[in-house]
Amino acid sequence: MSEFKAQARPDRASQQSDPKISRHRAEPAKPASAWSGLTARIPSLGRRAAVVATACTVLVGVGAAGQAADQATPSAAEPAAATADAGQTLSFDKTLISALPAPSSASIAPQSSSQAAAAKAATVKAAAANAAAAKTAAAETAAANAAAAKTAAAANAAAVAKANAAQAAAAKAAAAKAAAAAKAKTAAPVALNDPAGAQAYAASKLGSFGWSADQMQCLKRLWTKESEWRTTATNASSGAYGIVQSLPAEKMATAGADYRTNYRTQINWGLDYIKERYDSPCGALNWHLAHNWY
Known part of the structure; x- marks a missing residue:
């Protein structure tokens, strides 16, 4: 101013x-x-x-x-x-x-009702799209979690079933083994050392080989020197086994699988051996006296 x-x-x-x-x-x-x-x-x-x-x-x-x-x-x-x-x-x-x-027209021009409606519609559409995307993501996550849980449950169930099957098989095998052992123990023949019974059986078999009863005296003396007529007699130095002192003992298996426990099987094999090698029990005794074996 x-x-x-x-x-x-x-x-x-x-x-x-x-x-x-x-x-x-x-x-x-x-x-x-x-x-x-x-x-x-x-x-x-x-x-x-x-x-x-x-x-x-x-x-x-x-x-x-x-x-x-x-x-x-x-x-x-x-x-x-x-x-x-x-x-x-x-x-x-x-x-x-x-x-x-x-002033610019943009700053003073009022917004038309159509523009406001379009803006509002765009906002609503964007919100709806965001909500749909969030819902889809949540559904996918839930489905993935459910699938993972189902897979884990199935794997766990399979592992449990496999373990149970293995345990059952092991228990069955153990039971079978125990049963077999018990059966074998029950069925296994017990060796019986019965010199009198063995001599009586040998005497009863002489006639089937064509020998007279006096051959029993030679046979009794021969096998008394060898084993004392004991079924389980074993030579500590040679390993000869049984009443007839078979060497090795497995030779008597041709007469029977129970050659280690049954004196009858041993006697049957021994009489065949004497018949083949010495013709008679007295012939076998004479050889033994001369050579200390037969």
Whole structure:
């Protein structure tokens, strides 16, 4: 304000005679019109809010000063100066307003109902898509977890079944083995050392080989020297076994599998051996007496 007054005061006489100044004196400075123009051009909400706020502050001060100048009665000394100030102030206001940037149509144009509906529909669609994606992901995760649990349960059940089968097979095998051992123990023949019974059996067999009863005396003496007619007699040095002292003992298996426990099997094999090698029990005894073996 002071700068503009300094420029206007030296030519006050000419300003008083100027019809333009007289017109400015007759008409007030119209700060309200300048304010109305400013508010019409400045958007209520825009991207240049800071610049508009600053301009409004300046214009409010200018308008207040103009109204004060209109209400006050100028003195006789400075009638032309007041008029010049008002005109200069209005010119400044117009210059400032014209320098302000025009608001963009995007900042002041209200959003149409169709645009708002489209935006709302897009938001709803995006939310629905997100919800559907989350639901699908949750379903896939649940399905994967269920499949993994089912697979683990099946594997566990198979392992348990396999272990149970193995245990059952082991128990069955153990039971079979125990039963076989018990059966073998029960069925295994017990070697019977019965010299009298063995001699009676040998005497009963002489006739089947064509020998007379007197051959029994030679046979009794022969096998008494060899084994004392004991079924389990064993020669510690040679390993000869049984009543007939077979060497090795397995030779008597041709007469029966029970050659180690049954004196009858041993006697049957021994009589065949004497018949083949010495023709009679007395012939076998004579050889034994001469060689100490037969």
